[in-house]
Amino acid sequence: MSFMHSSSIDVRQLEAFAAVMSAGSVTGAARLLGRSQPAVTRLIQDLEADIGYALLHRSGPRITPTARGLLFHAEVERHLSSLAHIRERASAIGLGEPVSLTIAATPSLAAGVLPQAIAAVAPGLIPRHLHVQALAAENVVQAVLARSADFGISSLPLEHPGLDVHWVAHAPCVVALADSDPLANSEVVKLSELAARRIITLANPYRLRHRIDEALEKAGVEPQQMIDVNASMTALTMVRAGLGVAIVEPATVVGVPIEGTVMRMLDHDIPFLFGAISPAALPLTATVAAVIDAARAVALAMPGCRLLDAGGADALADTVYGPTASPERVPT
Structure with a gap:
């Protein structure tokens, strides 16, 4: 049973479980949360009772997650992260500021492209809370599809009907x-x-x-x-x-x-092929559009980098399965 459909589960239970998983013990979780050890133990017990299965193996003071506990923890992390982002965005909306932004990128692009791209964006467009997730390429795509990331920069292939592709670049290894x-x-x-x-x-x-x-x-x-x-x-x-x-x-x-x-x-x-993606048909905020454009400029500063005619699926099919049209070199 998914915890999302259980009316009895509250955020405190999820936070307690996430803290135990992070700290490795109930005692450590209690310190992280500023609660007593019995209070954290009770929250975990109530959570297990609500969902109907054990999350932790207990052997004296030692605890380890069950197989179900590991799977459930991944869901809890996503849920708590989403709640934190909602709070951040609600605050930004109330203050009339740019809303928080989550960017997913492969490690090489998160380190080699994003810092310069973000630094090139007008300060007024940068939100108070900015989240950058370095993920495997397949996970970048999934994060954008699930809208847990506002946009992504990833190596190809990136074909998926749920994605808008803003540009595709070819840089030689x-x-x-x-x-x-x-x-x-x-x-x-x-x-x-x-x-x-x-x-x-x-x-x-x-x-x-x-x-x-x-x-x-x-x-x-x-x-x-x-x-x-x-x-x-x-x-x-x-x-x-x-x-x-x-x-x-x-x-x-x-x-x-x-x-x-x-x-x-x-x-x-040896082509390194990568591009910028966002959820299909979702209008871009001014901040997202600015970072995507800046990332393209940073990419084009790489030696020999050029843009492909990234109008959509045709460009992606060309880059993955063999070019059917010659790429257009873009001045850097």
């Missing part, structure tokens, strides 16, 4: 090298020059990784050693430690440069 690497003296690095090197790159086979593998195969490069990671920042820190060279998207390298590493273009165009 780059190679990150230790600044002492002999290849750092080259303006353009050939993939063939990486044949004997340990290559560090991203792991997700359904997004950027398959394009990197295809490019290596076309160049006749069969890496003998590879490290795959789930974040570009991790790849860059490994380069700095001398563990190899990294083929990564350019957003993190440009937006969050790491001392001791350098970025060089590759002789093969």
